[in-house]
Amino acid sequence: MKLIAAMSGGVDSAVAAARAKEAGHEVIGVHLALSKNPKKYRSGARGCCTIEDSHDARRAADVIGIPFYIWDMSDEFHENVVENFLAEYAAGNTPNPCLRCNEKIKFAAVLDRARAMGFDGVVTGHYAQTKDIDGQRLLYRAVDSGKDQSYVLAVLNQEQINGAHFPLGDTTKDDVRLEAKSRGLSVALKPDSHDICFVPSGDNAGWLRERLGSQVGDIVDEAGNKLGEHNGAYTFTIGQRRGLALSVPEKTGEPRYVLKVEPVNNRVVVGVKADLAIHEVSGLSPIWCGPKPSGQKSGFIQVRAHGSAHSCKYFLDESGPLPELKAVVDQPIYGLATGQAMVIYDGDRVVGSATITGTK
Amino acid sequence: MPQVYFDHASTTPISSVALESFIEQSKLVGNPSSLHSNGRLARKKVEESRETLANLIGCHSSEIIFTASGTEANNLAIKGIFWHRLKEDPKRKLILISSFEHHAVLDPALWLGESGQAEILMINVNKDGYIDLEQMESVIKERHEEIALISVMHSNNEVGTIQPIKEIAKLAEAYKIPLHSDAVQSLGKVKLSFKDLGLFAMTVSAHKVGGPVGVAALILKKGVDITPLLHGGGQERDIRSGTINAAGIASFVSATASAMRDMEGNYQKVFALRSKLISTIQGQVSDVRLNSPLEGEILPGIANIEFPSTESDSMLLLFDAEGIACSTGSACSAGVQEASHVLLAMGRSQAQARSSLRFSLGISNSESEIEYLEACIKRVIDRARAAYRG
Numbered sequence: 114m115k116l117i118a119a120m121s122g123g124v125d126s127a128v129a130a131a132r133a134k135e136a137g138h139e140v141i142g143v144h145l146a147l148s149k150n151p152k153k154y155r156s157g158a159r160g161c162c163t164i165e166d167s168h169d170a171r172r173a174a175d176v177i178g179i180p181f182y183i184w185d186m187s188d189e190f191h192e193n194v195v196e197n198f199l200a201e202y203a204a205g206n207t208p209n210p211c212l213r214c215n216e217k218i219k220f221a222a223v224l225d226r227a228r229a230m231g232f233d234g235v236v237t238g239h240y241a242q243t244k245d246i247d248g249q250r251l252l253y254r255a256v257d258s259g260k261d262q263s264y265v266l267a268v269l270n271q272e273q274i275n276g277a278h279f280p281l282g283d284t285t286k287d288d289v290r291l292e293a294k295s296r297g298l299s300v301a302l303k304p305d306s307h308d309i310c311f312v313p314s315g316d317n318a319g320w321l322r323e324r325l326g327s328q329v330g331d332i333v334d335e336a337g338n339k340l341g342e343h344n345g346a347y348t349f350t351i352g353q354r355r356g357l358a359l360s361v362p363e364k365t366g367e368p369r370y371v372l373k374v375e376p377v378n379n380r381v382v383v384g385v386k387a388d389l390a391i392h393e394v395s396g397l398s399p400i401w402c403g404p405k406p407s408g409q410k411s412g413f414i415q416v417r418a419h420g421s422a423h424s425c426k427y428f429l430d431e432s433g434p435l436p437e438l439k440a441v442v443d444q445p446i447y448g449l450a451t452g453q454a455m456v457i458y459d460g461d462r463v464v465g466s467a468t469i470t471g472t473k
Numbered sequence: 474m475p476q477v478y479f480d481h482a483s484t485t486p487i488s489s490v491a492l493e494s495f496i497e498q499s500k501l502v503g504n505p506s507s508l509h510s511n512g513r514l515a516r517k518k519v520e521e522s523r524e525t526l527a528n529l530i531g532c533h534s535s536e537i538i539f540t541a542s543g544t545e546a547n548n549l550a551i552k553g554i555f556w557h558r559l560k561e562d563p564k565r566k567l568i569l570i571s572s573f574e575h576h577a578v579l580d581p582a583l584w585l586g587e588s589g590q591a592e593i594l595m596i597n598v599n600k601d602g603y604i605d606l607e608q609m610e611s612v613i614k615e616r617h618e619e620i621a622l623i624s625v626m627h628s629n630n631e632v633g634t635i636q637p638i639k640e641i642a643k644l645a646e647a648y649k650i651p652l653h654s655d656a657v658q659s660l661g662k663v664k665l666s667f668k669d670l671g672l673f674a675m676t677v678s679a680h681k682v683g684g685p686v687g688v689a690a691l692i693l694k695k696g697v698d699i700t701p702l703l704h705g706g707g708q709e710r711d712i713r714s715g716t717i718n719a720a721g722i723a724s725f726v727s728a729t730a731s732a733m734r735d736m737e738g739n740y741q742k743v744f745a746l747r748s749k750l751i752s753t754i755q756g757q758v759s760d761v762r763l764n765s766p767l768e769g770e771i772l773p774g775i776a777n778i779e780f781p782s783t784e785s786d787s788m789l790l791l792f793d794a795e796g797i798a799c800s801t802g803s804a805c806s807a808g809v810q811e812a813s814h815v816l817l818a819m820g821r822s823q824a825q826a827r828s829s830l831r832f833s834l835g836i837s838n839s840e841s842e843i844e845y846l847e848a849c850i851k852r853v854i855d856r857a858r859a860a861y862r863g
Binding site: 141180182183184185189222225226229230231 | 786787789790791793794810856857859860861862
């Protein structure tokens with residue numbers, strides 16, 4: 114096959130590209146430039162879009178022996194990921210930009226471009242697996258459960274999964290590093306990126322404040338009593354405990370958590386942990402990574418990138434104007450923010466996902 | 474798969490005489506600035522080369538300052554002349570350049586502007602890629618007392634147009650304003666005489682004429698002082714410091730001599746190939762537009778062509794996959810292709826500039842290579858169009 118390997122300059126995508134080439138594919142390495150002004154998003158970033166990262170990617174491509182190019186995806190990235198991130202926070206939601214980037218950039222803009230140019234698909238260094246079963250390509254968790262990235266890939270539809278290649282899904286991160294070393298890749302020991310790549314300082318709240326402005330608002334309990342003040346409701350996430358600085362203590366002495374973020378009146382509602390308990394999760398715009406489920410099924414729901422899976426019953430509710438994915442969990446989940454993705458698993462297989470719009 | 478090199482304006486293959494000369498000189502030990510016999514031998518070669526080059530490009534040997542790159546020579550000209558003029562007369566803060574200079578001239582000028590030292594005024598170019606002489610004349614007449622220097626390239630590296638340097642020199646001469654010209658693309662390809670052009674300074678470089686990378690020269694009119702950029706041993710007329718690159722210089726001059734000896738024949742051959750390339754592309758892709766003039770005052774080998782509804786980086790990748798090397802000619806920022814400032818200066822839109830490619834031919838190219846391009850160009854352009862993001 115002819116494949117485009119998306120190379121961030123990190124160890125995973127370098128080994129993925131090398132494995133794809135070794136498997137006999139015709140591979141071309143591409144580094145995605147996500148900002149026109151390298152100093153804008155990239156300065157000091159430990160993510161995947163500094164100039165040094167692009168040099169690392171180029172060097173890895175040289176060592177692997179594949180052609181290498183840089184694709185300017187900065188307009189697409191800004192429009193679909195950065196602006197969406199800001200808009201979602203401004204609306205009181207907690208978006209996951211990596212998911213969005215996979216859905217709109219890596220496996221949409223890049224895959225579309227690759228296909229138009231005569232390539233068959235895109236190789237990435239994600240830790241996830243695809244398996245061809247009964248003529249259908251399905252998405253599965255990685256073997257390395259600590260590194261599993263199937264959650265952030267659960268936004269891919271069948272067409273996108275058909276063009277996706279994840280050569281690292283059967284390997285642990287430690288082994289990938291060893292392999293990189295034995296292949297002579299200088300990125301073998303490069304640290305993992307954890308931050309949001311376009312918030313290089315890692316200070317998410319500060320980055321949001323700079324762009325959305327800061328406006329003093331109230332922190333209240335569920336009865337509406339004022340307990341303190343904040344500098345902008347959008348910097349809070351449901352389930353958050355730190356950084357509340359409340360002046361009125363809870364009578365029982367229990368710690369308090371963000372229960373609700375109300376961007377319209379710039380209010381943050383707090384309460385005790387028990388108030389965070391969620392029994393039912395619903396989400397709009399479901400995406401199926403395999404066959405669309407019918408009726409009620411038993412499975413697992415995951416609501417954070419590296420969170421645990423909770424057993425649940427799930428079903429697609431098509432009674433309303435828009436189809437809704439609903440999951441009733443066997444044990445309550447605590448602190449769930451709208452805007453995050455709910456990902457449904459059938460064992461290790463990714464069934465699909467939806468953006469959380471409601472919790473009960 | 475054949476490997477076809479259509480990127481001579483970026484760098485040329487080293488000529489056999491240049492390579493031979495480089496190897497020969499590299500075998501000898503001796504710093505040209507040393508006083509012992511080894512040093513003297515190396516110096517002899519450098520000075521012989523300097524004299525040969527002087528004869529080839531119409532200057533005096535003492536007017537040649539060898540540098541390590543064309544970029545260095547351009548920086549030395551722009552900053553060195555500017556600082557010296559400003560020191561003599563603090564009113565002279567204005568630098569005139571054409572709006573489509575190479576970044577090696579544009580950026581030092583803009584840097585002087587951005588750091589608050591100079592005022593930069595860019596003279597327009599027309600849609601065919603020639604400088605607006607009337608605007609140049611009126612700015613010179615109006616503001617001659619403020620002008621520190623003028624720099625206009627001899628020929629443009631992206632579209633190949635040769636600029637009316639003699640006319641500009643006359644305008645500058647009337648007010649004794651120094652004129653610099655970046656002539657790296659012209660050397661060895663078209664007639665180039667420092668003296669005849671009436672220049673104050675001129676940049677030439679080895680690797681655009683079949684010589685090695687890492688050696689170039691600033692030709693600086695005799696009796697003129699400028700402020701040096703590199704301080705050290707003062708090896709080149711106390712203006713440029715750094716160990717003299719004897720092998721590079723010998724090789725540079727061999728390449729130049731060879732190119733100039735065969736210049737007329739080479740021009741005709743390369744120009745004929747360019748014409749064939751253009752008609753071949755027009756035959757295969759009906760809606761292309763030429764950014765370079767078809768004929769007239771142009772370099773023989775550069776054809777800049779717009780392929781509507783494409784992106785140049787898609788085309789580059791796809792041509793590369795077919796073994797064909799070409800270029801956008803524009804600068805890269807972290808490898809991201811930006812719309813060419815040259816084409817924008819010539820009035821093209823962002824979309825037009827982003828869908829243009831430069832093919833630059835040289836004497837090593839052949840008709841069969843153009844026939845090979847003919848066989849793959851439709852496939853390349855069709856795919857690039859399918860991938861077009863609009």
